[in-house]
Amino acid sequence: MMRRIALVLAAPMLAIVIALAVSSVFLLLADVSPAEAYGSMLSYGTEADSLVSMFNRAIPLYISALAVAVGFQMGLFNIGVEGQYRIAAVVAAGLGAKLSLPGPLHVGAIFVIAVVIGMAWIAIPAILKVTRGVHEVIATIMMNAISFGITAWLLGGPLKATSSGSSLILGTDQLPESARFPTLNWLVEGLGVEMRPGSNLDGFLVVAVLLGVAYYVLVWRTRFGYEVRASGHNRSAAEVAGINPKAVVLKTLFLSGGVAGLIGLSYLLGSSPYRYDTGFPQQYGFTGIAVALLGRNHPIGIAIGALLFGFMERSSQILDLDDIPKEIVVIMQGVIVISVVIAYELVRRYRQTQQETAVTKATDLSPHEATA
């Protein structure tokens, strides 16, 4: 058991070491002492406020990676998470601001809108895939480009703010109090940690955790999850086993798109200015792919990956103050993802040999009874 855990951890640890080494080279090229840079990142990154920020940053990445991982289970590559969450967020923000409902219902309505839009946006690639055989990578990338355009148009037209705010910033109306998500500051304070005024632990953390649990249960504990994994593993075998590949593709992609719809809500419902505007965070969809790879599509692994990325992004903020280019963190993230893929493959091969040996051993030791 210990051995298994050690093996599981070996790959990501190895990847981080390689990433640190490669980043050091770049830091040295920039005439910066790696030890100093890493040291200040570490000390800044572990401050209470930074840790809270790490969690807040990890939440959308986690949900994004789950959306990607659902597809991976079936061997589908949903690159369109970026477009799905952005269009879902803008519509949820715009329509949500026009609704007036009591608190929990209002939030619930926004959730439903976001999920429905996320699913609707992936419906086109999904249907193209099962009816015409169009590869989902191509279709979802195209849909990204279209969604960026439509998002801009919605912001400038149908969903444009009606109330007079700052007219310089293009955005939707601000969401009313009833649509906002509570913070988890009580939890942080309960732990006796002091936060700077103005910083919050995002309440969406609860949603992320629940999604992670739901993902685990769905994939590993239900028949549907089994059928998804079986189709992802070996499509022909699944097909002759009575698993309709098209139905599974459709359901998996809709699920992926629905989860993707929720990514933007942590920011939208949890932080000022409570609306979708031109400053709305981007790239969660693409980073989510890296996090899913890093976490091996496992809910715990993805959580660790998301927290790691959150930590790196937060702690890199200090580098600017020290006149160190903080883009070094992007290099680190990239190297981590590449080396983790390689390291997992090495570990996988090692385990495969181990298991084959174990079986040979067990079967050779069993008495060679006559086969009847």
Add this chain to the structure above:
Amino acid sequence: MAPRDKPSGGQAVELRGITKRFPGVVANHDVNLSVARGEIHAIVGENGAGKSTLMKTLYGMHQPDEGAIIIEGETCQLRSPNDAIALGIGMVHQHFMLADNFTVLENIILGGEPTHGPVLDRAGAQKRIVELAQRYGFPVDPDALVEDLGVGDRQRVEILKVLYRGARTLILDEPTAVLVPHEVDELFRNLRDLVDEGVTVIFISHKLDEVLSIADSITVIRAGTTVTTVDPGSVTAHELAELMVGSELPTPETRESTVTTIEQLRLSGVTIRTPEGRPLIEDISFAVHRGEVVGIAGVEGNGQHELISAILGTHGLDHGTVTFAGDDITRLSTRRRRELGLGYIPQDRHREGLLLDAPLWENAMLGHQARAPFSRGPWLDRAGAKRRTAEIVADFDVRTPGVDVPAFALSGGNQQKLIVGREMSADPSLLVAAHPTRGIDVGAQAAVWEQLREARSAGLAVLLISADLEELIGLSDRLLVIYGGRLVAELDPAQVTAQELGSHMTGAGHRGTTA
């Protein structure tokens, strides 16, 4: 030790007292092997007997813990396959390792490309390959794309590739597992030509008839050690099989007929065409009754695959109907058909039968995932699934340390026993068995035959699709021959000989059909 004398003389390969331990286990123990130069030396043994460990030792994929490897009189250390290749030992793997989108020439030179400076010397390579092909009597077109080649041709490309690297001793791992009878004959002719040119062939197999017909000497390996080396002229297939498993063996013959008059499956006028309208199977009509085994004989690629798809429902029909126990199932999904009691043993267990990286218990529920004890409503019942898997493992003699082991770790025979157990324990009313004993050893083969026979007498209807003529004749109550997508003959297995059946399969025994 009595290898037949060859004029060339000398030993190509000799292994003395080879022992190979893996942590906690001895995979090979005191293995002795002496292969004379220019002979075809067969190594036979059950799956898991240690053949592959031995071959990996000889091909430098791992080092033995004890013993000596002597190649052409010199004791040597093989640290990697490259060392083995440098000493003239080449290996042709059971699963082909060719790039489909490359030509024959490109595949052969891959990894050892001849160059003029930075430029690929295509002409030089072409010349050498043509020379090699002529010398050994291999008809290949160097410019053909591998994806357009049949199985037999691909195998020749693999062999040429090894010869191109300068191999003088060829190791062939189960070379006939993927071939149909006439391709086997062709391979054997090629091997004879090779041997005449002084190449030594080590031939791993468990098809004993073939071994007896091709080998100059046969070494039997059992439970990790070499048992004996025999002269093929002095043993029968049966004696050889008993040496391999160390016990008496059953034969495939079914005894008394258990055929009933109740129709389990009927196909009427079933036709499947390509999108261009060319028929893949045409106007196929037959019935399988409870307690009956209907054998479909045919050279691969004559419509067997489409016939199976029509029954499983994985391919729509252009024409015709399929009825199951009297009900029309032509429009039912595969899932509904499986739930009605349609069992399937696929011909390619890796492609259609298993989730290789998944644990055995997940494999045991494949195709039966919607029923107890594997699931309850929408939830998987992991405990139930593991319990049932353990029962299958016990009842069908699947040799594995547990049910959490991934399927790839099992030997081919044990994987097949798991599939057979999975289908049989679901209590099917019709079983479609495609090549159920392909590529598995005699012990497992006998077990599978026994299972089929037992289920048949309990009233199971079986459609057996096979290329093994002995198996077809031995197990079937009725034989149908498929050729060019049509059923061209119905034969009584009690009357027909393998030769007659073979000629029907190639269309020779039948006049008046389109070729």
